Amino acid sequence: MLHALRIGHARTTASLSLVFFACPVLCTVAGAEISTDQPGAVIWFPKVVHDADRDTILQVSNTTGGRISLLCLYVNGAPNPLTGEPLWQVIDFQIALTRQQPTVWVASAGLGPRPSDGRPEDLHPGLVPPLAEGFLGELRCVVIDEGEVPSSRNALVGEATIIERTSGAVQKYPAFTLRSVGVNNRDNVLALDDREYSSCPRILVLNHFYDQAPDPATASPVSTTVTFVPCSADFDRAIPTTTNLLFDTFNEFEQRLSASFEVTCFADLPLTWIDSRADPTRSVFHFAMQGTIVGQTRIRPVPTRSIKPGSGVILVAEESRGRGRTTALKPHFVGGALQGDVIILPSAF
Amino acid sequence: MRVKKRFRGLGTLGLSALSVLAWASIGVSQEVRSVTTEISGSVVVFPKVVWDGIRDTIIQLSNTGNSLAFVHCFYVNGAPVNPNQPPGPGNPPLWSVTDFQLVLTRQQPTMWVASAGRRVDHTSPFGSYGAGFDPGLIPPVPLGFTGELKCVQVDETDQPWPGNRLKGEATIQRRDGDVSTYNAIAIPANTQVLPGADLELTLTDANPGGEYAACPDTTILNHFAHGTPQLSLSSATSLGPVGLCVGNNCPVETFLTVVPCNQDFENGRTTTITLQFLTWDEFEARLSGSFSVNCWLTAPLGQLSTAFTPAALGGSTTRHTRFRPVPGQGGALMIAEELRRTSASGVTAWTAYNPYIQGNRFDGATQGENDDPLPSPNATDVISVPVE
Numbered sequence: 001m002l003h004a005l006r007i008g009h010a011r012t013t014a015s016l017s018l019v020f021f022a023c024p025v026l027c028t029v030a031g032a033e034i035s036t037d038q039p040g041a042v043i044w045f046p047k048v049v050h051d052a053d054r055d056t057i058l059q060v061s062n063t064t065g066g067r068i069s070l071l072c073l074y075v076n077g078a079p080n081p082l083t084g085e086p087l088w089q090v091i092d093f094q095i096a097l098t099r100q101q102p103t104v105w106v107a108s109a110g111l112g113p114r115p116s117d118g119r120p121e122d123l124h125p126g127l128v129p130p131l132a133e134g135f136l137g138e139l140r141c142v143v144i145d146e147g148e149v150p151s152s153r154n155a156l157v158g159e160a161t162i163i164e165r166t167s168g169a170v171q172k173y174p175a176f177t178l179r180s181v182g183v184n185n186r187d188n189v190l191a192l193d194d195r196e197y198s199s200c201p202r203i204l205v206l207n208h209f210y211d212q213a214p215d216p217a218t219a220s221p222v223s224t225t226v227t228f229v230p231c232s233a234d235f236d237r238a239i240p241t242t243t244n245l246l247f248d249t250f251n252e253f254e255q256r257l258s259a260s261f262e263v264t265c266f267a268d269l270p271l272t273w274i275d276s277r278a279d280p281t282r283s284v285f286h287f288a289m290q291g292t293i294v295g296q297t298r299i300r301p302v303p304t305r306s307i308k309p310g311s312g313v314i315l316v317a318e319e320s321r322g323r324g325r326t327t328a329l330k331p332h333f334v335g336g337a338l339q340g341d342v343i344i345l346p347s348a349f
Numbered sequence: 350m351r352v353k354k355r356f357r358g359l360g361t362l363g364l365s366a367l368s369v370l371a372w373a374s375i376g377v378s379q380e381v382r383s384v385t386t387e388i389s390g391s392v393v394v395f396p397k398v399v400w401d402g403i404r405d406t407i408i409q410l411s412n413t414g415n416s417l418a419f420v421h422c423f424y425v426n427g428a429p430v431n432p433n434q435p436p437g438p439g440n441p442p443l444w445s446v447t448d449f450q451l452v453l454t455r456q457q458p459t460m461w462v463a464s465a466g467r468r469v470d471h472t473s474p475f476g477s478y479g480a481g482f483d484p485g486l487i488p489p490v491p492l493g494f495t496g497e498l499k500c501v502q503v504d505e506t507d508q509p510w511p512g513n514r515l516k517g518e519a520t521i522q523r524r525d526g527d528v529s530t531y532n533a534i535a536i537p538a539n540t541q542v543l544p545g546a547d548l549e550l551t552l553t554d555a556n557p558g559g560e561y562a563a564c565p566d567t568t569i570l571n572h573f574a575h576g577t578p579q580l581s582l583s584s585a586t587s588l589g590p591v592g593l594c595v596g597n598n599c600p601v602e603t604f605l606t607v608v609p610c611n612q613d614f615e616n617g618r619t620t621t622i623t624l625q626f627l628t629w630d631e632f633e634a635r636l637s638g639s640f641s642v643n644c645w646l647t648a649p650l651g652q653l654s655t656a657f658t659p660a661a662l663g664g665s666t667t668r669h670t671r672f673r674p675v676p677g678q679g680g681a682l683m684i685a686e687e688l689r690r691t692s693a694s695g696v697t698a699w700t701a702y703n704p705y706i707q708g709n710r711f712d713g714a715t716q717g718e719n720d721d722p723l724p725s726p727n728a729t730d731v732i733s734v735p736v737e
Contacts, residue, residue, distance in 0.1 A: 037385050037706055039569070057580055059571045061669035063707065100629040102571055102669035106580050123632055157669075157705045159571050161687070168691045169527075172700040205389075207409045207458055207518055216462045216478050217405050217522050250456040252481020291475040296411045296458035325526040327700065332516045332532070333387050334413070 035198065036330055039063045040177025042190065042197060042343075043156040045139040046316050047173075047227045047268065048074070048107055050131045053164050056107040060141065060158040060175075062097035068155050069096045071148070071345065072141040073235060077266025078134055086137075086265040088240045092346060094144075095125035097155075107131045137266055138229050142190070142345065143180075150190060150345070152180035162318075164326070173316050173328040188347055192231055192312070193340030200231035200312025202335035204299040208317060210251070211272045211280060213287035213294070220322040224271040224285075224329070228263045231312035231341035240265035243311040244302040247274060249284055252292035257284040263313060271317075299331075303339045310339035384562050384682065386703045389413040389516040390535025391509070392548065392561060392732065395498040396684045397531075397606040397647060397701075398424070398463050399521055400490050406463040407520040410484075410500060410533075412453035414514035420451040421503045421734065423614055424488075427496035427645030442496075442644040444619045448735075450507070451484040451500075459484045463494065496645055497608050501548070501734055502538075508736060509548055511538030511560075521686075521701065529701035531684050537562045550610055550680070550730040555712050564610035564680030564730050566708030568672045572603040572685060574630070574659040575651035577666050579689060603657075604686045606647040610710075610730035611679035619644040622678045628656055630665030642681065671707075680710045680730045 048056045062068050072093050077086040095111075097103060103125045105111045110130035115121065141158075145151040158175035178190075179198045192199050209215070209222035230241035247259040259275035261267075272280035281288050285295070301311040317329040389411075398406045412418040424447040429436040436442065453459060459481065461467040466489035473479035500517070504510040517533035538544065538561045539552050551559030579599040609620040621643045629635050636656040650657035657668065674680050686701045713726030 036387055036703070039705060039707060059667055061569075061571050063569055063669070063671075063705075098633050100627075100635070100669055101631060101633055102629060102667045103631055104573075104580065104667040119632055157569055157571060159702060161700065163689075168689065168693070168696050168698050170687070170689050170698040170700045172687060172702045174702055174705065205411075205413060205516065207411055207516070214478075215522070215526075216407060216460070216465070218524070218526055220526055250458065252457060252459055254454045254457055254482060256456070287476065292481040293478065294409055294458045294460040296413075296456055298456075319520075319528070319530065321522075321526050321528055323526050325528050325698075327520065327528040327530040329518070329530055330387065330532050330703070332389060332413070334389075 035177050035179065036174045038177060038179065039154050039157050040198070041143045041150070041152055041154050041156070041180035042178035043141045043158050044176040044178065044314065045158065045160045046176065046229045046314050047162070048131070048135065048137060048139050048160060049162055050108045050133055050135045052133065053166055054162055055165065057104060057161040057163065058107060058139065058158065059102065059104045059161075060097070060156060061102040062100060062155050063157055064153060064155040065099045067096060067098050068151070068153055069094060069144050069146070070141045070156070071144045072139060074131065074135070074139050075137045075233070075266065076135050077137040077268070086240070088238070088265045090235055090238065091129055093127060093129055095128060097125055098123060107135065108133070136268060140343070148348065149186040150184060150188070151186070152184035154179050162328070167323065169326050171318060171326045171328040173330055176314050188236065188345040190343040190345065191340055192310070192337070192342065194336055199336035200310065200314065200341050201333035202300070202337050203333070204313070204315050205332040205334060206297045206299065206315065206317055206329065208271065208295060208297065208329065209293060209319065210287040210290045210295050211270070211283065211285050215321050216293060218321065223320050225268065225318045225320070226271055227268045227316050227318070228313045229266055230263060231314060231337070232309040232343065234344040235346045236344045241309065243313050245313065246300045246302060247297055249295050249297040251290040251295050259284050301337070310337050310341040312337040312341045384565055384706060385535050385537065386532040388535060388537060389514055390562070391502045391511050391513050391515065391538035392536040393500050393515045393517045393533040394536070394608060394682055395517060395519045395533045396608045396682055397521065397686070398490070398494065398496060398498050398519060400464040400492060400494045402492055404521055404523050407460060407522060408463060408498060408517065409458060409460045409519070410451070410453070410515065410517040411458040412456060412514050413516055414512060415455045417455070418453045418512060418514045419503045419505055419507070419510070420453065420500050420515065421448060421507060422451060422498060422500040423448045424490055424494070424498055425496045425645065426490070426494050428493050432493050442619070444644045446614055446617065447488055448614070449485065449487055451487070453484055454482055457482060457484070461487050463490045465489050495647065499612070509544045509546070509734060511540045511542065511544065513537050513540060521699065523699070527698055529686060529699040531701040531703055534682050534703070546615060546734055546736040548732040548734065550732070551711050553709050553712050559711065563709035563711035564682065565706035566673060566710050566713065567706065568681070568683050569705040569707060570605070570670045570672065570683070570685055572650065572668050572670065572687070573601040573666060574662070574668055575602055575649060575657040576600045577659045580666065599690050599692060602688045603650045604647060604688065605650055605653065606684050606686070607642045608645055608682045609642060609679050610682060611732070613733045615733040615735045620679055622681060623675045624672050624681060625675055626654070626670055626672045628662070628668050628670040630662040630668055632663055632665055634662045636661055639675070674710070680728065
């Protein structure tokens with residue numbers, strides 16, 4: 001009985017503690033609305049590659065019982081060989097998917113203007129341009145209606161599979177989706193503010209091996225590459241977005257170190273380049289610095305404190321363990337962005 | 350003694366605090382009320398953990414909060430009773446449960462290899478396996494283990510606790526270095542309800558007073574038809590080599606792993622469910638079928654049904670499949686793994702991925718745009734954990 005009372009007392013005390021002291025934590029439990037779990041009205045593949053070694057297979061499905069049309073935009077963020085800055089070249093195309101229809105294409109090959117497998121023309125999604133070698137960037141697709149204006153149908157799911165031709169290594173990640181919520185005003189400005197479309201995450205949380213940490217099963221050194229894409233983009237005026245990111249990384253000793261990094265348009269880089277490109281062993285993400293095998297890194301886009309569009313980003317990571325063995329990592333999210341992001345689609349002219 | 354306690358009687362003090370909580374929540378966003386692979390939760394499920402001598406699993410588990418997190422974990426061995434025979438009705442899963450407890454400090458990540466576990470050894474050298482604050486004794490799984498790991502956030506008295514601070518990843522690794530990673534499935538809890546030992550998965554947007562997020566109504570999987578040849582990576586516009594697939598005859602296979610949402614660790618009762626599926630190809634053709642899951646299942650799609658083979662639907666390469674439990678039965682959580690073979694002997698590659706979900710079982714909600722029948726609403730899944 002005494003034991004039960006003690007437990008009861010402990011529970012009551014814990015309840016009060018929960019309410020008063022855990023609020024800062026519990027409040028952050030609220031979720032960013034961008035998703036990799038649920039179908040959306042915008043689908044987003046942050047990393048699409050076609051180079052001498054790698055190619056990407058893209059799978060997109062319509063999860064609804066009606067026909068939909070998509071406006072898709074490839075953005076090439078590969079570094080300009082002259083300046084080193086991302087190219088930010090945009091190629092857009094339109095496809096259509098019938099009820100519940102899946103489709104697939106290889107980035108290097110695309111889809112031809114007519115079906116090559118004997119299917120009726122109306123079951124062919126349409127022309128998908130093949131990507132030239134050297135493409136490293138993103139793909140966004142928006143559900144549109146017959147008038148080519150954005151639609152509120154949360155119809156899309158998809159996956160990207162990046163394959164290394166020479167080693168056969170393969171990594172697959174689910175596409176991010178933005179759900180249409182509330183009222184969609186059907187203009188070419190997609191507001192990612194939880195009123196028209198779901199918002200980008202306020203904080204991204206990535207669990208990863210510290211760079212060059214030995215794999216505990218094979219002892220191979222592990223390295224991580226991260227790909228960041230700002231949520232905001234002005235495809236109409238071709239203005240890329242710049243975002244500042246703050247990083248807090250915690251090792252298994254509860255020790256915290258931080259770093260910062262600026263992303264313009266698109267960034268694909270080793271984790272250690274974020275803070276120490278010249279000497280990766282001095283990076284806060286290096287195993288020699290941290291001394292534990294894994295870490296948890298929280299990434300926070302810095303709000304711009306202005307009327308400009310928000311500073312949200314999305315992220316996928318790639319973990320490599322030597323001999324060309326790679327796997328994709330999907331981050332976790334905490335909360336929705338405090339400042340709404342905006343995607344401005346190209347206007348017809 | 351299973352008592353569900355709510356925050357009643359906390360008086361003005363408690364209400365004020367809850368108001369602060371609500372206010373702060375509005376400032377950020379609404380609480381997540383669905384099963385997720387991208388938000389931390391109070392229960393995390395790793396549907397597939399393997400140690401068979403060839404493939405091993407690295408588990409990563411983190412506390413995303415700024416105070417201690419107590420965790421009660423359960424390994425569930427779903428290997429068949431007779432490991433030398435294929436699983437089936439005459440060779441059911443072992444369903445043997447091993448549990449252990451962990452403590453994670455603020456924002457602490459931890460990791461272990463399933464075959465090795467993790468000892469409490471404060472002398473682990475800097476940079477070695479085990480360096481860092483030891484979260485607790487983690488037992489190694491036996492050779493031949495294929496099953497799931499489920500971790501429940503608890504308080505210091507081992508009672509389930511709706512802290513929503515746990516997240517995790519599993520990396521299944523082959524001896525030759527091949528790796529595939531998936532995110533653990535998190536089940537967020539209602540932070541304003543203290544659960545008992547029976548964790549009711551009833552929290553939805555329409556039922557904000559529920560305990561833990563309801564299991565999904567429909568799981569959506571994009572996959573290749575089972576055994577279909579890999580798409581050619583070489584084309585007129587591709588300057589790269591053909592690679593390891595000579596003759597374009599490299600099959601792609603998809604393996605599905607299913608864990609029932611209902612689990613009774615308290616009484617050691619297994620759960621059997623039946624899943625229906627609808628699969629569409631690129632030609633808008635559709636097939637349906639069903640299969641049963643007893644306790645835990647991992648199997649190639651082609652073994653679950655011939656409907657997943659290319660020949661069943663006119664040879665289309667890619668598929669879009671929707672899985673749903675039959676009305677009246679428990680829900681399911683799933684992950685998928687894709688196995689790609691090459692022309693080179695022994696060179697294969699696995700990749701794991703999390704499917705999408707739609708609706709939830711408690712509301713019986715679907716999007717209303719699909720031609721599959723509506724399930725029965727108010728379906729409640731329960732995870733019963735042993736509490737002293």
